[in-house]
Amino acid sequence: MAGRDRVVHLLTQLASAACRCPAHSNSFHQGVGAATCSVRKTDYAFEMASSNIRYGDGVTKEISMDLQNLGARNVCLMTDRNLSRLPPVASVLESLSRSGVTYKVYDNVRVEPTDASFKDAIRFAKSEAFDVFVAVGGGSVMDTCKAANLYASHPDAHFLDFVNAPIGRGKPVTGALKPLIAVPTTAGTGSETTGVAIFDFEPLKAKTGIASRAIRPTLGIVDPRHTLSMPERVAANSGFDVLCHALESYTALPYHQRSPCPPDPLQRPAYQGSNPISDVWSRHALAVVAKFLKRAVRDPEDVEARSSMHLASVFAGIGFGNAGVHLCHGMSYPIAGNVKTHSAKGYSVEHPLVPHGLSVVLTSPAVFTFTAPMCPERHLEAAQILGADTRQVKRADAGAVLADALRDFLFSLQVEDGLAAVGYGTGDIPALVRGTVPQERVTKLSPREHTEEDLSRLFEASMKLY
Incomplete structure (x- = not known):
């Protein structure tokens, strides 16, 4: 019994010194105010988040079925002017045509986007009631499309609201976004998997971005055929x-x-x-x-x-x-x-x-x-x-x-x-x-x-x- 009493005593001491984070105690029974981490200064947990990924030679053709499965009626496709003339975009457009879904193409994405180019894409995204976004291109295209989807889904937000602090206000994204399908054509950024969108903030001549799991693509379609056109x-x-x-x-x-x-x-x-x-x-x-x-x-x-x-x-x-x-x-x-x-x-x-x-x-x-x-x-x-x-x-x-x-x-x-x-x-x-x-x-x-x-x-x- 002495051994048991000692164990109970040690557990009591540990409990009294433990972090009050919800995952470390029963503080979630004690009201909203108990959710602050009153003892521990550093984090104790990590999360794993990623877009769904589909990989395969020629898998781009399946995007028409994805749009039908999403119930898409009006699709916004974003790319850049150079890519708009190349096989990856042609492949996606062919699939879109087969789906019978109405779509519009925005091909004015800037390579290494800026706050101005983001805002131009956002204006386009707000111009119609798009219910699905498709990005075909490298990181610049995918990041621009993420931002366009975010601000079109939050039409009253100021541009700096979601931009990372200290340049922006770094507000959390709380509203729902439209589905976004990303079709990467370069083998580099990994933007098809992440909730990050990077741009040049021209007033400071420095890059910044938006980081939120809410903006990551719903699906990344990784078709190795598309990388064959990279210089x-x-x-x-x-x-x-x-x-x-x-x-x-x-x-x-x-x-x-x-x-x-x-x-x-x-x-x-x-x-x-x-x-x-x-x-x-x-x-x-x-x-x-x-x-x-x-x-x-x-x-x-x-x-x-x-x-x-x-x-x-x-x-x-x-x-x-x-x-x-x-x-x-x-x-x-x-x-x-x-x-x-x-x-x-x-x-x-x-x-x-x-x-x-x-x-x-x-x-x-x-x-x-x-x-x-x-x-x-x-x-x-x-x-x-x-x-x-x-x-x-x-x-x-x-x-x-x-x-x-x-x-x-x-x-x-x-x-x-x-x-x-x-x-x-x-x-x-x-x-x-x-x-x-x-x-x-x-x-x-x-x-x-x-x-x-x-x-x-x-x-x-x-x-x-x-």
């Missing part, structure tokens, strides 16, 4: 986005170290920190990138490689869509937003452009050298997956080894030699730092805390790669 550099830059999604989510701050502990599960962010389920997706995506990206870039007719990268984009999307990304992405937003004259090869655009995947990967050697001390084992594992021999490597050298593996990988794919090669100099670093600071939604998931001085050093170290 070489588009395939490369899209693949770099997959690479960094996998690396950043795998090395992100663990979910149980992220603060604050949300008082309500609805307030748990989409980007929660690394967690055991996201780890599986991210690690596998990295392995696929290591095996197939070079092949996919060098030979557009390599169906196995292009198909595998299409799936890797989905895998990484599920991983980072729940774990989040950190410094490479946070620093990439001002790199893309402050572009001056750089004209990316392989992109049919009339404005200066540093493609998203390129803007992300250019800082990766510096970033992972910086973050490695916080989780050296994960950095070493990533380096090994990318082909480095890590058998005799000390934990203290994990960052340098991963950085070297990344440089070798990027050099073999003819990536521009750092930020200087896309038009930046050391005089631009203060503006790049200023553009990174508001990206706290992602930068706070860095496993290593950082200052503005640290960011300056990372940009400086990224001016030249090789």
